[in-house]
Amino acid sequence: MNAALKLCALVALLSQLLALPALAQDRRVALVIGNSAYKNAPALPNTSNDARDTAEALRKVGFEVVDGVDLDKRGMDTALSRFARLAQDADAVMFYYAGHGFQFNGENFLVPVEAKIDDEVSVQYETLKLSEVITALGFAKGVKIMVLDACRNNPFVAQLSKKQVTRSFSVGTGLAPIARAQGMVTAYATQANDVAADGSGRNSPFTAALIQEMKQPGLEIATMFRRVQKVVYDATGGKQTPELSLSLLGDFYLNREETDADIWKRLRSSDNAAEIKAFIQRFPGSFFAVDAKTRLDLLERRNFSSSEREKLESEFAAREKALLERVQEVEKSRQQAATDLAGRDAGKTDAERSVPRPADAPALAPAAIAPAVKPSDASERDRLAKKLAEREQELAALEAEKAKLSQERQEREKAVAARISSGAAVKELPVPEKPLLPSARPPRQEARPVQPQERMVLDRRSTDVLLGGVEAPAPAPARGNKNRRPSGPRDCTDALMRAQLGDGGGGASLQGCR
Structure with missing residues (x-):
């Protein structure tokens, strides 16, 4: 009992230790602010969209976001x-x-929507110093990233120039x-001391490129911002070039999702067509x-x-x-007809034996010696014999239909196999909506003529019933013909496929096919 308890405790401890790496996830926090509706400065039409879209993109890559507009x-x-x-x-x-945002005396300031910048004093108390943001970033133990899409024209230059207070007054x-700073990544929408474009779409050129690149998994942050630089430079015709300041000792990835290489490594042996379609849609330009x-x-070929x-x-x-049910029904009727005819013949024989012969009864008059079998009995026997012959003929026709169905199935299977292996596009192959009918050009078969009184037996034991009192004749041997086909079947898959597709050749080309 004690050993069992110790074993259970050991298993529980191992499970907890194995679960620790899964629980130990990186903590990621972001602050996103977008100011648009300024009261004492020109409104910025797309900054609120920039902030909302960036916050959404950061949440998708695992950040806890504090945002405000x-x-x-x-x-x-x-x-x-x-x-x-x-x-x-x-x-x-x-x-x-x-x-x-603007620089004043070499220091950067971010402007709230209600700020009224009239002089140097209002700059200090009406705005948010960027140095305070850097201080907040310093509380983290890991990577610190600062992205500034605030390099617009300074709307307060005129007011500040009129009300200069100190000699060191400088508006850049x-x-x-x-x-x-160590462990710090700073990305500017444009180069220092330059002006960035607001953009005419939903987002500024810089933010639009940043959001797009954040969606790409497996991009190291330096590579990601270099791609942003290229996109912005091309989008603005070289008028705006983002700038990056990076001081990291290792690699950092904003989007830690699997890359296309990681996903394809898992899917390359998959039989799930939906997953592979999703991979192609997600990474259309992937290697x-x-x-x-x-x-x-x-x-798709395999599924097809x-x-x-x-x-x-x-x-x-x-x-x-359906054919088997018809065969069973006709066979049952044939057996009944054979039984009725055999009973009729047996009754006739008994009646003939019961009639006294002239030698045994000389005193009887000739009129007393009447036939035991009436004319009506003979006609009934003929009717039963005719019915039996009809059932035999019907069974023979069903046997021929069965052989024809078997041959049609083999031809269809060969045609489908040949069509799939021929390399034709799967989407071009027809998929019938209802059961296919026999081919418009069925292979010609030399059906053996059925004699009216010939006995055909389908999946049953041979019977000794006579048709009209005469044994059914055996089929005549085939006549010799120097052009007779060889006894063994020949393999003609191509001819079968062409006949199935209606490409010519007719039934003549399929004679002797197996």
């Missing part, structure tokens, strides 16, 4: 303080800002460079897209082959079942 000074301070608390000991933190264009399309084509054979099997199973 059109925040005043109090709102920005509140969001920053909440973010700073969440950032403590986080493995990765990110700050994104879209809105008005765009944002000032930020000192590089592995060609392999995926080849695999998908193989699966299975589906066609299942349809063929189902169709002919139904037709064979």
Whole structure:
């Protein structure tokens, strides 16, 4: 008992230890702010969209997001303080800002929507210093990322120039460079001391490129921002070039999802066509897209082959079942007719034996010696014999139909197999909506003539019943013919396929096919 308890405890401990890596996930926190509806400065039409779309993209890659749109000074301070608390000991933190921002005396400031910048004093107390954001990022133990899409024209240059207070007054264009810090990544929408475009679409050129690249899994952050630079440069005709300041000791990935190579490594042996289609749709330009399309084509051919054979099997199973039921019904009727005729013949024999012969009864008059079998009995016997012959002929016709059905099935199976293996596109192969009828050009068969009184037996024991008192004649031997076909069947898959597709050749080309 004690040994069993120890074993259970050991298993529980091992399961907990194995579960620890799955539970130990990186903590990622982001602060996203987008200010658009300014009261004392020109409104920015797309910054709110930039913030919302960026927040959504960050949540998809595993960030806990504190976000706000059109925040005043109090709102920005509140969001920053909440973010700073969440950032403590986080493995990765990110700050994104879209809105008005400017540099003053070499320091960068972010502008709330209600800020009224009249002089140097209002700059200090009406705005949010970017240095405060850097301080909040410093609470994290891991990677720190700051993305600034705020390098627009400074709308307060005129007011500040009129009300200069100190000799060190300086208003620059765009944002000032930020000192590089260890473990810090800083991305600007454009180069330092330059102006970025707002964009005419839903998002600015920089944010649109950033969101798009964040969707790509397996991109190291430096590679990701270099791709953003290229996209923005091309989109603006070289007028805007984002700038990146990076100081990391290792690699960092915003999107940790599987790459196309990782996914294809798992799917390359899969038989799930839906998953492979999803891979092609998700990574249309992937190096592995060609392999995926080849695999998908193989699966579709295999599924098509299975589906066609299942349809063929189902169709002919139904037709064979119906034929068998007809055979059983006719056989039952034939047996009944044979029994009735045999009984009639037996009764006639007994009646003939019961009639006294003239030698045994000389005293009887000739009129007393009447035939025991009446004319009506003879006509009844003829009717029964005729009925039996009809059943025999019907069974012979069913036997011929059975052979024809078997041959048609073999030809259809060969045609489907040849068509699949020929390399034709799966989508071009017809899929009938209802059971296929026999081919318009069925292979010509030399059916053996059925004699009216010839006995044909279908899956039953031979019987000794006589037709009209005469044994059924044996079929005449075939006449010799120097052009007679060889006794063994020949393999003619191509001819069968062409006949099935109606490409010519007719039934003559199929004679002797197996």
